Amino acid sequence: MFILKRQDVEISSIQHPKRKQNIPILTYQGQSFRLISVFSDHQQEEAKAFWRELTDHRGKACVLLEETDRFSIWGKVSLEQLRAEESSNSAVSTYTKACILVLQAVYIDVEDLLGGRQAGLFQKDITNLFEKLKFPQADSPKAVKHWLNVDPLSNSSVPAWEEHHLITLLQELYRLGKEYFGNTNFAQGVRDILQDMPANDQNQFIDWLNQSALGQLWQ
Incomplete structure (x- = not known):
């Protein structure tokens, strides 16, 4: 959609309608955008590739923001969408549990x-x-x-992460894994990592992965 500079936009935060959580909001020409993912300043190509994936292949209305120390991708959002998110909390909780299992598997490796x-x-x-990206x-x-x-899976409490946190986690975890192992073998066999999850939850997470370029990284 757009590639913007920091001086082109206004960034503020709003209280989530149903959660005790502030949500960063980017405003540009009267339109509101919500943070999806963050890339460090040396990941310009990765940021642009993910932005193109969202805009060209998934039809998302997104902006790529170029800042001095990072690149960030923001998706168009409305307050009505935020209010509707409460109904999707169970799905995000499932994704969060799966991402924690993937993180733990890489750590164990x-x-x-x-x-x-x-x-x-x-x-x-x-x-x-986690500290840098809050x-x-x-x-x-x-x-x-x-x-x-x-x-x-046995702990009813999971962190209050949202989809943009999970996307960023899997992107950065993949990058770190490549640095530590020198290959991408660690990212193969996601279903094996999730074998203790209910089958429906596994399928839901895999479907979510495959909606973006993440499905090409984690298989």
């Missing part, structure tokens, strides 16, 4: 294949990622350690 020292560095990298309930080493070890 790092520990098993590369050793405890590398696992500690990986945990620090994840902590820095992931709810995951902004401290203690919180990250909890999500790396808890069983999300």
